[in-house]
Amino acid sequence: MAALSFDRHRAEIVAQSDRLRTHLDGADLTTPVASCPGWNVGQLARHLGGGQRWAAEVVRTRAGQPPSDNHFRDLSPYAREEPAVVGPWLVESAAALADALGEAGPDVATWTPMPVPAAGAFWARRFAHETLLHRADAALALGVDFAVDPAVAVDALDEWMELGSLPQMLDIFPHRRDLLGPDRTLHLHATDVPAELGAEWLVDLTGDTLAWRRAHEKATVAVRGPVTELLLMVYRRRPVDTAVVEVLGDATLLDRWLAAVAFG
Template sequence: MTLLSYERLCSEIVAQTRLLTSSIEGADLTVPVPSCPGWNVGQLLRHLGGGQRWAADMVRARATEALSDDHFRDLSPYADEDPAVVGPWLTEGAAELAEALREAGPDARMWTPVPGGNAAFFARRFVHETALHRADAILALGAEFTLQQEVALDALDEWMELGSLPFHFEVHPWMRELLGPGRTLHFHATDTAPEAHAEWVVDLTGEVIAWRRAHEKAAVAVRGPLTELLLLVYKRRPAHGGAVEVLGDAKLLDFWLERVSFG
């Protein structure tokens, strides 16, 4: 369940896109994106904008199956993008998606890649898709990435929810190897107030992956700023030698990061 209202999600897609476009003004978009190997910043932006437009098409059509997303799958033609062109294009696509979501309402039924099947899924997913690709672009350009606390908290919750869905064992059988006795991970944001309850436990001791917001002893604990934890679980930051502290079974953390996936 999201921490953000449906209207906030709709407006946040636009807000995150606006932050992204303001960060690329006058930038060299041919800079490679280390977290998205094979893409430069301009290609990353076309990927994001294409995804937003695909989601808008899905929502408007109340599609009962996934529509083709062939547009922007081949990013080779977009290796030399101009910020003055791609920026307004991104803004337009984000506004189209937000408008389609508002018109549909959160409970509008449609195909989604995970169980649930409503517009609320696309609203939440594209807030965090946009925010994390904003991080990809900003970090590639050498700037600092920041994210509002409530958005970062919801992004981590969503990541935990999606990453623990049982159907992953069918799509990614290797994820079953994560399960085993004593395998628990604790993530603790060190820069939030106690009332934010910014702690997550991933429990791999049962027959499925489980997670909960909790303060518990675990086989491995990871402590650091909230945004750094988010970048870590999305594999945008290394687990070691960065801004987070790892206590306990570091090999379990590495194994979990290697195997866990919701893409």
Template structure:
């Protein structure tokens, strides 16, 4: 299993932001975002751009704790945005973040990270995929088609699995212990990727922790489909019924897992 390079993560922060700006250029930014209840598209973009600037300051200043984030959590003041001005603002912040990450390098101790002991690579990867998924939120809200390079989608699914299975997730979300039980395994199989990409995931809930691995194995339930569809389903951006996927086996287990393991 190979991650994307550090430079690719930095590049994707800008690339995904540029694609998002293209998608909203002539759009009605007051359109609601079903996957982010309470927000319209303009507020979603404000949230993302605020996140870029928040992380840029953390990395640049080597902050020892999380910085205040109210400015991109309370979005009540951003209900009617101008697409051109908002797009320029988003691209500016994405460029600043990518530039600061490049200057730091992949192994820099950037101070505080949500997962203790991580380096600047954590932030580069996290915000490459944060930007990707929020682009999906906006694109889908506007009724447009969402596409992404296969290797980026595969890495985003890997990151989702890695973060979602951290032991401390039980501290943050005690209800996730309900996922564990005998016979509870799920298999995700991307049908449109090259064989060498190994784009198959086995989620194992049979032990005392949430576990996963890249593997082609039988499971209680299997989900097969294009990797972009798997990405949207796992991230809760598209329902199983609306996605171009095939479900084989225990559908109730799949729904239970998706309902208890949201992220991003």
């Protein structure tokens, strides 16, 4: 299955931000976010909106190098946010990024953290899923329901697989080479999505680099469960032992893989 379209990714940046805004309404934004240690929910919203505005600047100015990101890394000024302030600001941030991407188009030439064939398409997809997962962070912290369109969840898992298997990742994170070896394969199977989405992934660690493919194959360890649970598991938002998943085979390999390739 192909990735979601550029315009769908742009739309998801806005839609996921608006859904996050609804999580904030009436909530105590000083609630700690367990999946983002040191942040509370209000700071999480400021980080996400600041990142969206930063990416909008990258795209709009056709930046040749990344602008400063201090404004959404140092969150100490945002310890006591109010929903009526930060919620609308977040939605405006998402709209600014979606608009900048729409004006620039998927093939705009601008800085990206890694070589990609289409910078606009990269930023649209990256922030669609960055926004999705930070909505998960807030929802889990506040105890509200977190539901995802299956097609969006599948695309987020594909992106995670693609970024994690880039050859340069082994140079940036040399400890990941320790994962490689014979009889080291993992199979993820989403059990609650239409068959046409092909929501099964085979992670192959038996070669010289991390590799993956969409496939239904036997593996050293298999994980079966709802696609949202697989998404939360691979992004380390929900521990394996609390996720609604079934693990068959070498659970130690699963734990080692998740720990080594964590990002986002």
